[in-house]
Structure formats: structure tokens, C-alpha cells
Amino acid sequence: MEKHTLLIDCPDEKGLVYKISEIIYKHHLNIAENGEFVERESSRFFMRTEVEGALAHADLLHTLRAVLPPESNIRLEKVRKKTVVVMVTKEAHCLGDLLVRHEFGELNCTIKAVIGNHNILQPLTERFGIPFHFINHEGLSREAHEGKLLELLEGYAPEWIVLAKFMRVLTPEFVARFPHRLVNIHHSFLPAFIGANPYRQAYERGVKIIGATAHFVTNDLDEGPIISQDVISVDHSQSALSMAKAGHDVEKIVLARALDKVLNDRVFVHGNKTIIFD
């Protein structure tokens, strides 16, 4: 049966659940899963509904718009595989994990290509039959390098870009092209250890727990809305290197969990936060 996901966010007011569920009912749709949430401080209403049944797309949206407040965001997404391009540098653990999941249908997406600013991960990628583009940043200005990346990305036109340990800082102009469409994995439990060498920082600080953070990229480095985080215990006997090794497992799992939410339209961005319907 045909399935769609309806995503609504709007100013809160009395009767929203009633009005929306009435429209769904009168369109003869079945609700497979439903969740609502009201963010109290901003008084904003969020609703995610999976509906089953034949659906008059334009008509449904039209009817909803008629009853919802004027400033509402309403999206109606067909349940289907999304398109993704992955960007990498040298580290294999996140990319390898994504490629295996992708191969066996565990990610709700098609990886159209992998782009690297090094070519170390080319053999791994091509082994899975996926195109790899080596876009060397050496000898290029940041703008020139990003220009080449943009050209490729425009060709693939992916719905999401996954930074799977892509170790280059992106310019505000690049980021602005993909609002809430760039998912990054950062190798620390943000906001601790922003910036370079977080495992070294964690080692120096003598923390007893390290972590990883998947987040949308915004213009502030490591500051975008957080999608998923997890941690692992460490102790004094571990070097910065051994912390990094242990941390790699957290990174790849956290990234995969975040993508599972994002690719299934379970994530709303609200200011600098996410609202996630599990």
C-alpha cells in the first residue's frame, strides 16, 4: 500500500490534533504511526504522521493549509529511498560501515557517489560498485576546491550530503547551499572538545568518558543542531591513540543512527535543536 509521511510544524493553538486528524480521516487514510510535540518555550507544534492509502497529494495539502495557521510548514513525503553523496578524507571506519549497510539494504538511501579530498578510500568504495571522485585540495584555494565539489554535487543532486569524517572546514557559502542537508559526524561529545584533535584534547583533559556527535552543519564550526550522540568509558591507561580507536566505533554507530532518523523523515530542525520522532 502507498505510504506517505506528513510533517507539520506551526504555532501551537487549541484543536490542531483534532483538525489535522479529521482531515486525514476524511481523506480515508489510515494512520500507521503518529507523534506530536509542543515546544513550550516557543509555543510551537510539531506533528509527524505516517499515513497509508491512496492520496490526492495537492488536495490534501490544500485542505490542511486551509485550517492551519498561516505560518505553518507542511511537508508530505512519499516513503521511499533518499539519495545521498558521501564526502570523506582518509579514515575508513565510517565510510566502510555505511557501504556495508547500504549494500545490504539497511540504510534507507541510495549512495550515488563518494567524494574524497584524498584517494585512500577509492579502492574500498569502488569494491562496492560506487563511483569515487578524488578532488584533491592541494594547490587549490578553498573556493576553487569547493567549486569543484559543488559541480560534482550539482550533477548528483543528492537530497542529503553525509560528511563521513571529511576533515575540511567548509565555507559559509558552501554550507548555505545545503541548509539542514549536510550531516556531519564529529569525533567528540559536543560541545566538549570543539575543533581539531578532540581525542588528544580528551586525553590531555583526563576525561573518563569520550563520545561522538552527529549534527547538521551550520556556519559555526561544530555548532549545528545535534541529531545523535553516544559515549564510551575510557581510563588513564589509554593513550590519545587508543581513545581514538575506541571512539571510532562510537562514531560510526552514532552516524548510522542519525542517518536512520534523517533518511526516514523523523527529524525536525527547530532553531539550533532537533526534534526527533523515534
Added chain:
Amino acid sequence: MEKHTLLIDCPDEKGLVYKISEIIYKHHLNIAENGEFVERESSRFFMRTEVEGALAHADLLHTLRAVLPPESNIRLEKVRKKTVVVMVTKEAHCLGDLLVRHEFGELNCTIKAVIGNHNILQPLTERFGIPFHFINHEGLSREAHEGKLLELLEGYAPEWIVLAKFMRVLTPEFVARFPHRLVNIHHSFLPAFIGANPYRQAYERGVKIIGATAHFVTNDLDEGPIISQDVISVDHSQSALSMAKAGHDVEKIVLARALDKVLNDRVFVHGNKTIIFD
């Protein structure tokens, strides 16, 4: 403002959210929090709604019954403190934790009394100004002992009975008097290590993780619906005693978390499982 919690479970059918939210809307009630869940295997619908506003109790229930399937369970609870009696044996950690939380208003209940089959915890309890009843089981048949417990419990008429390390097995007759009203903390990660001495069992088995389980008591020992569980890492260097000591912290936190759900009407029991609206 007056607050109520509406709890509905019934066979699933199209339009339930619409019909229920329409009634809430037409009774001029505001939805403060709302959650629904459909259990697919049994095709059963669960909904928990916190509503704000003046409310005609009988009329609201009547209107809901008119539109819901005949086999529906509908409860409408005023948001308020519940009443509790705690039963204990010798161990202080869970009771001590509950007493401190209770004293500082962290538990949504009034602890009317503590009953012990030993009197070790009497001074601790009375220090918090709460009556302690020492009901010695020695020299009494199980039935005679439970008879004394029941007499006390009938006097207090608590909504919930919390077994905070009460180390006596209760008879089916006793349990049947308090269906889904007896909350127990078991010192293992059920269903592992059912029965006596779970830390000793865990030690013998050489597990790397131990845990605790809060659950409703049913007639099968350690087999009732699970409300909350958590775990902690252990290793070969720990004796059964040191595992127990580490486990105590998990026990008291898991019990408190379970009570937080139960006392705020967030838990439905469905067969041998719980459905919890966090």
C-alpha cells in the same frame, strides 16, 4: 489550572485520534501532552492525553464511550499525589533513596507507611516521620503472615505497594488482591538470574554486565510486566559481594525511575508487557 490524564486503550480502528481529539476540543480542553501507540500484533490502540481546563468528568467519559469500541478501557485521572505503602526486609539502599526523594517532593506520592518483616529499617524510616510496622514472619505460616500484612494494607488503602527489597515470595492470593498495583525491584537484569542470589549467579556465570529490573508482580516469580531496567559493567576482579554493592546503585535508580512513570500514570499494562509514554 485543573489537570487530568486521560488513558484509553481499545481495539484499533480508523479515526480514533480524530474522534477522541474532537471530543477533547469540543469540551474546550487544552492538550498539554499527547501520545498514541498502536500495538500491531494485537491491533490495540493506546492513548495518553494530559488535558488542562475545567472538566465535566461524567459527561466527558460518557461522550467518549459513545464513540469508542465497546471493549475500550477509559480512565480519567486527576493529576495529584498518589498514596503508597513500601514493604522492605533488611536492605537500606532502596528505602533510603525513596525516603530522601519523598521528603524533598521528588516522588509524586505520599508514603503512608513502611512495613518490614525485619525491624532493621525502623529507625531510618521513623527518622523521616513515617510509621514503620514490624510484621515478623518468624513462627507464622505464610498465610498468617500475609494476613497481618493485608490487615495493615487495608487500613492504609494505598494505590500502590512498592516492594523495595522485600525478600519474601508472595502467594498468588496476595498478589491477586493488587493487580498491577505491586511494583517490585529485582536485583538482576531479568530474565537472567531469576530467583535467589542473582549477584552470586552473575558472579558464577562470569557475566560482564549486571543489572536491575523494576516490574509489576504477577503470580509467576520475577515474571511480571517490566517497567524499567538498567545495567552496569563489571569485571573478573569483582566478587559477588562487590557486584552486589555496585548493583545497589542500579537497583535504587531503576526503582525510582519506574515509580516516576507509574505514579504519573504513564504506564499501560498489555498482556505481560508495559507500554510507557515518557
Added chain:
Amino acid sequence: MEKHTLLIDCPDEKGLVYKISEIIYKHHLNIAENGEFVERESSRFFMRTEVEGALAHADLLHTLRAVLPPESNIRLEKVRKKTVVVMVTKEAHCLGDLLVRHEFGELNCTIKAVIGNHNILQPLTERFGIPFHFINHEGLSREAHEGKLLELLEGYAPEWIVLAKFMRVLTPEFVARFPHRLVNIHHSFLPAFIGANPYRQAYERGVKIIGATAHFVTNDLDEGPIISQDVISVDHSQSALSMAKAGHDVEKIVLARALDKVLNDRVFVHGNKTIIFD
């Protein structure tokens, strides 16, 4: 049987384990537990040994000093209960947890007194038969207030001072009086959310995990050597207040774990880090 803990840290060199264990053997002592660690970056050796048997204290230290490098730190502690004073402000969860543990012999210490800059926790403390001193900071300069605290602390001469949610910043002069003898519980996963209102900060940032950190106090706010940390998952549906409530459980467990290590002489401080023999 008499038990002692031997704690050695010194520059690393070949043969340390051999030389130390030979001395222990020739003093007819039994090793109940032994651990060594070499910190590679600073090339420093740490050893903690629990020995059983009658012991000539001065002679053993003398013999050890003769074979160890000149810059060695050597401590020999009789296994016994330590003395502690707890300092608090208004929040009950950490103090309540410590008092219950203390009462039932779970902490390897005697709590000599509790000092508060508010008197809210006086009844709780006195219920456990422990003196409470209310040292109001209002109308006093920081120095004058700390002068009163110091006077009391000098009277009790505790081996450790536990800041169980003591919400005043201490002056460098005060801190310098108790090097590595002040244990604080900070209500965030340091180094994230240093300073005031960490739960509010965590809420604003939209993190998916919050935590707590027990650490020795040094002159830099929230910057001393970390002893213990733990975390708990949160989500968008939680307010700053509900995060704080969930966080309280982490705080009290992390503080108790840290004290278990500290009070049993399991913690070495090395620069701004701890080395802990579990």
C-alpha cells in the same frame, strides 16, 4: 589481619616492580591486591599495593627509599575509615545519598559534620545524628565567609572535604589549603558546560546526553583532575528542569563512586589527571 596500602609514584626505570616486590616479600607481607601503571608521556611509574601482615612502618619506608629514585613519592596508609566534612547549599539529593550510605556503612569514612551556607538541609542532616553548621554568607565578604568555614574545618581537621552541591566559588587561598583534598560534584559532563546553570546550557544546546563529573578542586573553576563521570540520555521533550531532575541521579551516583575510590586510596593525581586503580 592488619592491612596497609602502599602508594608509590616515581620516575620509571627498569626493575621497579622487582625491587619493590622483593622488599615486600622480605618483610613477610602478603600482597592482597597489586596494580602498576606507567604513564608513557611523562615516563612516570605508579604502583598501588595492598599488603597484609604485621608491618614495621618506618623500616619498610626506609628500605623502599633506599632502592627507589630520589624523587619518589611513597605513602603507606593503614586501611581504616577516613574522616570527612561535607559542604552543601540547598539541594538534598547528594547529601541525602551520602547520609544513607554513611549510616549503613557503605562509605569508608566518618562524616564528622555538614556545613551549609543555607540551613535548608539542617533537619535532614540532624536526623542522622550528624552536626550541621549553618554559615550564612549573606552580608559577609567572601574572605570573611571563608574565614568562618576555615575555622570550623580546622576544628574538625577532616582528611577530605566533599562539596556535595556547594554552590559557592572558593578563593584560590581557600583551595590552596586543601590540595587534592576537596572533592566536588559538577552537574555537567566536563569540560562541556563549565560554570553556572549547566542543565540550562545543555537544554539550550539541544544535547542528547547529559552527565556529571566528580573532580578534585583546583584554582581554575571546574578544571581540576577528573575522578569519575557518567551520563544519561535525554531528548527534545525534556525541559531544562526535567534534565536537572534526571541529572540528579547521575550526580549522586558519580559522587559516591568517586568517594569510593578516593576514600580507599585508589586515586593518584598526576598533573591535571587522575590515575585510578579499580
Added chain:
Amino acid sequence: MEKHTLLIDCPDEKGLVYKISEIIYKHHLNIAENGEFVERESSRFFMRTEVEGALAHADLLHTLRAVLPPESNIRLEKVRKKTVVVMVTKEAHCLGDLLVRHEFGELNCTIKAVIGNHNILQPLTERFGIPFHFINHEGLSREAHEGKLLELLEGYAPEWIVLAKFMRVLTPEFVARFPHRLVNIHHSFLPAFIGANPYRQAYERGVKIIGATAHFVTNDLDEGPIISQDVISVDHSQSALSMAKAGHDVEKIVLARALDKVLNDRVFVHGNKTIIFD
């Protein structure tokens, strides 16, 4: 510099650390890492020492044997990559994870071959340049099938055999051929949910946490010494299938962690337990 791992287990007696460290010292070896543990109930001593320096293998063992109790086990292993054969059925997540780690040098082993009783994972394996042997069990008696497996295994003569979701029960005769050399990943938090379909069992029981267990295989199904375990939270909204999907991540991480310990000679087996020097 040459590195060796010395592994000793023997009845405990006074002076063992001294006698062993004296021999190491007098052989001019440097101790890179050292750990000891005494299992109290059986009064058994375990010691793992990484030594650096040129080493007279036979002489060192001879000298150690002369001072240690007669029933001692003494092993001296050169630090090097181990050899492994992986056995699988249909599921890709554990094998895929091992292949990526192996490719990038994260596992201290050479995977000589993968053997499957289905051929689904042949393309994945061969993509990484590793031989895959499809040994169909259909139409064969258990003994005949195992005979074919044994023939292959004898050819490769691996030091360890990893059952990476190999879903066939092995006969006692097969298991007896590889004492403590078969590492299995079981998809539950043992001893909960022994046997088939543990995720279905977990779903039916309504647990709030699921897990995975890596263990050595012995003749009792899912009963061998546990090496590593980890868990993940689940809730009522998850089907048995979604629990399995979430569990896959735990399985692959737990298996990799166990192999990291095993392949670096960090694991002693003692009765039905492991003693692990992290």
C-alpha cells in the same frame, strides 16, 4: 624492538610477583605493561606481562618453571598478527565489520578465509580479496557437514575461529577440536534468551534493554566463558525486527571488542569465566 607477552597462571603463593619480576629483570627485559590478579575463591594467580628486549625463549621459560609451582601454565607469545578463519551463515553485519577493520589494519590478525553454509556473503568477502568457501549443509548429516568444515580448517590451521553469526549448532566433537579457540557472537545478553530467536524472545518478554555476548564456545549451547557484552535500550514501540536491527550494531561492536582482547593475548580462561587484562 622485539616484544613478547608472558602469560602465567598458577596456584597463588607468597612472593610470585617478586620471583617473576626478578627473572624478567635479570634477563634484562623491560616491562612495557604488567597486570596481576588473584582469584580468591580458587586461590589462583594470573599474570600478564608485555616485555621488550632480546629474549632467550627456552632459557626464560626454563628459569620461570624452576621457581613457579609445578602446576603452573606458562606461555610466552611473540607479539605478532594471529591467523583467523571466519564462519558465517547469511547475516552481513558482523562479517562486513570484520572485513573493513581487517582491511585497514584494525584487527591484530590475518583473515585467511571465510566459510559459509550459505553463499550469500561470498560476493562481499571476495570483494576484499579473501577466499570464500561455500559448504552447503543441505542434504548432509551434521557429521558429514562438519567433516567438510574440518578438512578446510585443517588446511588453513588458524589460531582462532570466529563464528560471526554462524547459525549452526556444532557437535561436541567439533568443539573439542578447538578448545577456547572458537569465538562466537550470540545475539542476546546471556544468560538471558539462550537458544533460537533471542530478539523474538526479548520482544515477547517486553524487556527494556537488549544485548549481545561474545564468548568462547564449549559443549553447552551458549554457555561458554563470556569475553565481552554490551547492551542497548529498547522500548514497547519496537517490533522484534526493529530490535534485531538495533541489536546488530551491538553484536558487531561486542564481537570486535572481544577479538581485540583475544588476538592480543589479553584473555585467560578460568573454569567457565574469563580474566581479561585490559
